[in-house]
Amino acid sequence: xxxxxxxxxxxxxxxxxxxxxxxxxxxxxxxxxxxxxxxxxxxxxxxxxxxxxxxxxxxxxxxxxxxxxxxxxxxxxxxxxxxxxxxxxxxxxxxxxxxxxxxxxxxxxxxx
Amino acid sequence: xxxxxxxxxxxxxxxxxxxxxxxxxxxxxxxxxxxxxxxxxxxxxxxxxxxxxxxxxxxxxxxxxxxxxxxxxxxxxxxxxxxxxxxxxxxxxxxxxxxxxxxxxxxxxxxxxxxxxxxxxxxxxxxxxxxxxxxxxxxxxxxxxxxxxxxxxxxxxxxxxxxxxxxxxxxxxxxxxxxxxxxxxxxxxxxxxxxxxxxxxxxxxxxxxxxxxxxxxxxxxxxxxxxxxxxxxxxxxxxxxxxxxxxxxxxxxxxxxxxxxxxxxxxxxxxxxxxxxxxxxx
Numbered sequence: 204x205x206x207x208x209x210x211x212x213x214x215x216x217x218x219x220x221x222x223x224x225x226x227x228x229x230x231x232x233x234x235x236x237x238x239x240x241x242x243x244x245x246x247x248x249x250x251x252x253x254x255x256x257x258x259x260x261x262x263x264x265x266x267x268x269x270x271x272x273x274x275x276x277x278x279x280x281x282x283x284x285x286x287x288x289x290x291x292x293x294x295x296x297x298x299x300x301x302x303x304x305x306x307x308x309x310x311x312x313x314x315x
Numbered sequence: 316x317x318x319x320x321x322x323x324x325x326x327x328x329x330x331x332x333x334x335x336x337x338x339x340x341x342x343x344x345x346x347x348x349x350x351x352x353x354x355x356x357x358x359x360x361x362x363x364x365x366x367x368x369x370x371x372x373x374x375x376x377x378x379x380x381x382x383x384x385x386x387x388x389x390x391x392x393x394x395x396x397x398x399x400x401x402x403x404x405x406x407x408x409x410x411x412x413x414x415x416x417x418x419x420x421x422x423x424x425x426x427x428x429x430x431x432x433x434x435x436x437x438x439x440x441x442x443x444x445x446x447x448x449x450x451x452x453x454x455x456x457x458x459x460x461x462x463x464x465x466x467x468x469x470x471x472x473x474x475x476x477x478x479x480x481x482x483x484x485x486x487x488x489x490x491x492x493x494x495x496x497x498x499x500x501x502x503x504x505x506x507x508x509x510x511x512x513x514x515x516x517x518x519x520x521x522x523x524x525x526x527x528x529x530x531x532x533x534x535x536x537x538x539x540x541x542x543x544x545x546x547x548x549x550x551x552x553x554x555x556x557x558x559x560x561x562x563x564x565x566x567x568x569x570x571x572x573x574x575x576x577x578x579x580x581x582x583x584x585x586x587x588x589x590x591x592x593x594x595x596x597x
Contacts, residue, residue, distance in 0.1 A: 210582070213578065214574065214575045214578045214579060215570075215571045215574050215575055217546075218546070246587075250582060250585075253523075253581065253582065253585060254578055254581065254582070256523055257523050257524075257526075257527040257577075257578075257581045258527070258546060258547070259524070260521065260522075260523040260524025260525070260526075260527055260528075261524055261527040261528055261531055261547065262524075262547045263521070263524050264521075264524035264525060264527075264528045265436065265439045265528070265543070265547065266436065268439055268445065268448070269432070269435040269436040269438075269439055269448075270435070271431055271432065271435055272445070272449055273449065273452075273453075275424055275425075275427040275428035275431050276424050276427075276428075278427050278431065278452070278453060278456055279420070279423050279424035279426075279427040279456070280424075281453060281456075281457070282423070282427070282453070282456040282457045282459075282460045283420055283423065283460065285457050286457060286460050286461050289461070
C-alpha cells in the first residue's frame with residue numbers, strides 16, 4: 204500500500220475515539236493493510252494521529268457545548284405548563300365557545 | 316363436539332348448512348357408513364376453517380407488528396431488548412414513564428433530570444447556536460410529555476426520545492429558517508492556522524476541536540447527525556440507521572461523505588500531509 208492509497212482509505216476509515224477504552228488498542232479499525240502501513244510509515248501515522256485528535260477534539264467540544272443552562276425542574280415545569288395550557292384550550296375553552304354559540308343560536312331562533 | 320370460536324366463526328354453526336346429522340341413505344349399514352363419511356368430511360372442513368382462521372390471525376398479527384415497526388427494524392428491537400434486559404436504568408426510566416402517565420409531576424422532573432444531558436448532547440447536531448439548542452431541548456420535552464402515551468415501553472425510551480428530539484429540531488429549524496434569512500450576516504471564517512506541535516496535547520486538541528467543529532457545522536444536517544451518532548457517540552451503523560429511520564446503505568453513504576469532507580478539510584490544514592495534492596496527482 205502506498206501513502207496516497209493509505210491516506211485515501213483513512214478519509215473514510217473507522218477511527219476510534221481516544222476515550223473509548225483501552226489505550227493499547229489501534230486507532231484505525233478493520234483494515235489490516237492500513238494498520239500494517241501505519242506501523243511502517245511515519246507520515247501516515249501522523250495523519251492518523253491528527254484525524255484522531257480532531258475527532259477527540261470535536262467530541263470534547265460538543266460535550267462542553269451541551270452544558271445544561273436550565274435546571275431539570277424548570278424544564279419539566281415549562282413542559283407541564285405548556286401541555287396543561289394546550290389541554291385547557293382543547294378540552295375546555297374550545298368546547299365552551301361551541302356550546303355558547305349553539306345556545307346563542309337557539310336563543311336567536313326562539314326570539315325570532 | 317366443542318369448536319373454538321375464532322374471528323366470530325363458530326365451526327359448529329356451519330354444520331346445519333351442510334346438513335350435518337340428517338340421514339341421507341335408508342339402510343342402517345349404509346346410514347352408519349354415510350354418517351361416518353359425513354362426520355369425517357365435516358371434521359376435515361372444520362380443520363380447514365381452523366387453518367384459515369389461524370392464517371388470518373397470523374397475517375393480522377404480522378401486519379400489526381409491521382405497522383408498529385417491530386419487524387421493520389430488527390436491529391432496533393435487539394437494541395431495545397438488550398437495554399431492557401441488561402440495563403437497570405432503562406427499567407427505572409420505564410417506571411418513571413408509568414408514574415408520569417399516572418399524573419406524577421415529580422416523576423416527570425426526574426425523567427427530565429435523567430434524560431436532559433443526552434438530549435442536550437443530541438441537539439448539538441441540529442442546532443445552529445446555543446439558544447436554538449435550548450429551544451430544541453425544551454420543545455423535545457414538551458413533545459415527549461404530549462406523546463408519552465405513544466411510548467410502548469420495553470426499555471427503548473432513549474431511542475424514542477431521540478426521534479422526538481429529531482421532530483422537535485425539525486420544527487424549531489423550520490421556524491428559525493425564516494429568521495435566519497432575515498438576520499443572515501457574514502460568517503466568521505475559521506482560523507485555518509493550526510500549531511503543528513503535538514496533536515495529542517491539550518491546547519492543540521482544543522484548538523483542533525474548535526476548528527473541526529466549524530467544519531462539522533458546515534456539513535449537511537443528515538451527515539452531521541450520522542457522523543455524530545456513529546463516530547462520536549459510538550452507535551453501530553445499523554443501530555444508527557434504525558434510530559434515524561433511514562436505510563443502512565443511505566446511512567453508510569452519508570457517513571462516508573461526512574467523514575471524507577471533514578477529514579479532507581482537516582488534513583488540508585497540515586500542508587506536509589497534503590491529501591488533496593496527492594489525490595490530484597493520482
